[in-house]
Amino acid sequence: MSDFVIPTPPVASIPVAGGGAFPVRRVYCIGRNYAAHAVEMGHDPDRESPFFFQKNPDNLDSSGSFPYPDQSDDVHHEIELLVALKSGGTNIKVEDALDHVWGYAPALDMTRRDLQGVAKKMGRPWEIGKAFERSAPVGPLQSVADVGHLDTGRVALKINGEVRQEGDMNQMIWKVPEMISYLSDFFELAAGDVIMSGTPSGVGPVARGDEMLVSIAGLNDLSVKVV
Numbered sequence: 001m002s003d004f005v006i007p008t009p010p011v012a013s014i015p016v017a018g019g020g021a022f023p024v025r026r027v028y029c030i031g032r033n034y035a036a037h038a039v040e041m042g043h044d045p046d047r048e049s050p051f052f053f054q055k056n057p058d059n060l061d062s063s064g065s066f067p068y069p070d071q072s073d074d075v076h077h078e079i080e081l082l083v084a085l086k087s088g089g090t091n092i093k094v095e096d097a098l099d100h101v102w103g104y105a106p107a108l109d110m111t112r113r114d115l116q117g118v119a120k121k122m123g124r125p126w127e128i129g130k131a132f133e134r135s136a137p138v139g140p141l142q143s144v145a146d147v148g149h150l151d152t153g154r155v156a157l158k159i160n161g162e163v164r165q166e167g168d169m170n171q172m173i174w175k176v177p178e179m180i181s182y183l184s185d186f187f188e189l190a191a192g193d194v195i196m197s198g199t200p201s202g203v204g205p206v207a208r209g210d211e212m213l214v215s216i217a218g219l220n221d222l223s224v225k226v227v
């Protein structure tokens with residue numbers, strides 16, 4: 001018995017390859033973390049301070065389908081490596097940061113680009129373009145014990161068999177340990193937090209019926225159908 005006055009909401013989670021599930025507390029996303037993508041979005045790729053936004057834990061979706069959302073006519077794909085933390089803290093040093101990583105997963109930061117564009121123009125927050133229902137398709141997590149740490153290797157998104165986005169994890173402006181360290185200066189990180197590590201160039205629109213195939217070197221592929 002509990003003192004909750006309504007039924008408790010389900011715990012958001014990501015399935016783990018081979019069985020089990022990883023419970024999610026928070027979802028941090030880094031913006032413009034590959035130089036070529038910063039340039040295609042009209043920004044200077046200089047190494048300025050990173051910036052972050054958040055999605056909601058229950059935006060993560062591992063169903064294999066992505067329902068085209070309402071209120072938008074321009075929904076973009078962004079392929080991203082997702083990093084899952086097994087522990088956290090504040091003021092984590094870069095050299096200690098990887099000790100907090102439980103595993104990695106292929107993911108998509110689906111974006112209502114038209115609504116994000118309006119928000120940017122008006123100086124408003126991005127949630128309406130970024131943190132909508134099922135906006136973060138994600139594949140099963142694979143543990144560090146199984147796949148090690150990922151810092152180099154091809155990242156590619158195919159749509160209906162055609163390569164649309166391509167890059168290498170070694171092109172990240174802010175590396176995974178640096179992102180964890182930076183975030184921990186501003187937030188108290190904890191077990192269950194996940195970080196979406198940014199997207200390479202080639203973002204573009206999807207349409208109902210599209211088959212998205214997320215390939216990240218070292219991980220199993222993730223296939224997602226736009227419905």
Ligand code: MN
Nearest residue numbers: 078109198199
């Ligand atoms: Mn993104």
